[in-house]
Amino acid sequence: MRTKYENLIKPYGNFSDGLPKEYLFINLNKSLSDDERGIITNGVRAFFKDDLTVLFDQKEISASLQSSLSLLQIFVTIIGVICLTLSFFLLLISTTANIKENLWEFGVLRAVGLSQD
Secondary structure, three states, X not given: OHHHHXXXXXXXXXXXXXXXXXXXXXXXXXXXXXXXXXXHHHHHHHHHOOOOOOOOOHHHHHHHHXXXXXXXXXXXXXXXXXXXXXXXXXXXXXXXXXXXXXHHHHHHHHHHOOOOO
């Protein structure tokens, strides 16, 4: 039975303790420096030696996500400022056109004989 199992898993590469694993969680001490984290993650990558293994470092992912969110926030702020500026000029042009139109109407009414009172 064991040889049958070993023959079955042999094409899939190196398994620790002879058992296939889907996930492996390694909890590193928070006091480790970035260089020490890099040494450990590279050692884990070298141990598995295949292209199917993907290693995620939570600290790296968190830093990458934080920088992406910062860029997104800057982008949204810039778009908001542009929208507010355009809406201000739209309201300014609309109000100016409305005032000019009303002045023209009052001028025509006064020319016809309407008094100011």
